[in-house]
Amino acid sequence: GNRTFTMIKPDAVAENHTGAIIKMIEEAGFSIVALKKTLLTPERAGEFYTVHKERPFYADLCKYMSSGAIVPMILEKDNAVADFRTLIGATNPANADEGTIRKLFAKSIEANAIHGSDSDENATIEGNFFFSGTEQF
Numbered sequence: 001g002n003r004t005f006t007m008i009k010p011d012a013v014a015e016n017h018t019g020a021i022i023k024m025i026e027e028a029g030f031s032i033v034a035l036k037k038t039l040l041t042p043e044r045a046g047e048f049y050t051v052h053k054e055r056p057f058y059a060d061l062c063k064y065m066s067s068g069a070i071v072p073m074i075l076e077k078d079n080a081v082a083d084f085r086t087l088i089g090a091t092n093p094a095n096a097d098e099g100t101i102r103k104l105f106a107k108s109i110e111a112n113a114i115h116g117s118d119s120d121e122n123a124t125i126e127g128n129f130f131f132s133g134t135e136q137f
């Protein structure tokens with residue numbers, strides 16, 4: 001697959017790290033296919049994270065993800081899903097490799113600066129959640 005989906009999360013947007021994160025993404029060889037700044041309601045955050053609805057952190061996650069603006073994007077690169085997850089680093093920034101986006105910008109396992117799709121199938125589903133067909137040219 002040559003596309004993935006990402007969103008810069010509320011903590012990183014609020015702290016004005018959007019530009020630095022996009023610069024790292026582009027310098028790693030990804031091209032931006034689609035990009036916007038928007039806000040999730042708690043209900044829409046819950047819909048996005050339906051896969052996690054049985055996990056103990058689900059309610060907190062939905063509250064956090066609707067606490068401020070986010071910057072969703074569709075990105076293009078060979079091997080996009082796997083290469084992007086390498087670029088962002090481990091979910092918990094305490095375990096993230098040096099030089100990864102989460103090592104640099106994440107504050108906690110929850111407020112971890114950025115999302116990256118975990119499969120080609122989810123990249124398509126998640127991109128379609130935020131962007132219409134004509135926005136994904």
Ligand code: GTP
Pocket residue numbers: 052057060061090091109110111112114115116117118
């Ligand atoms: P995403 O790219 O955001 O999907 O992260 P991930 O694939 O590295 O992690 P996962 O899909 O397992 O979890 C989704 C999100 O839930 C994480 O990015 C965190 O924001 C949050 N999260 C995951 N584990 C925990 C946890 O143990 N506690 C809390 N509070 N939040 C968590």
Ligand code: MG
Pocket residue numbers: 116118
């Ligand atoms: Mg995930």
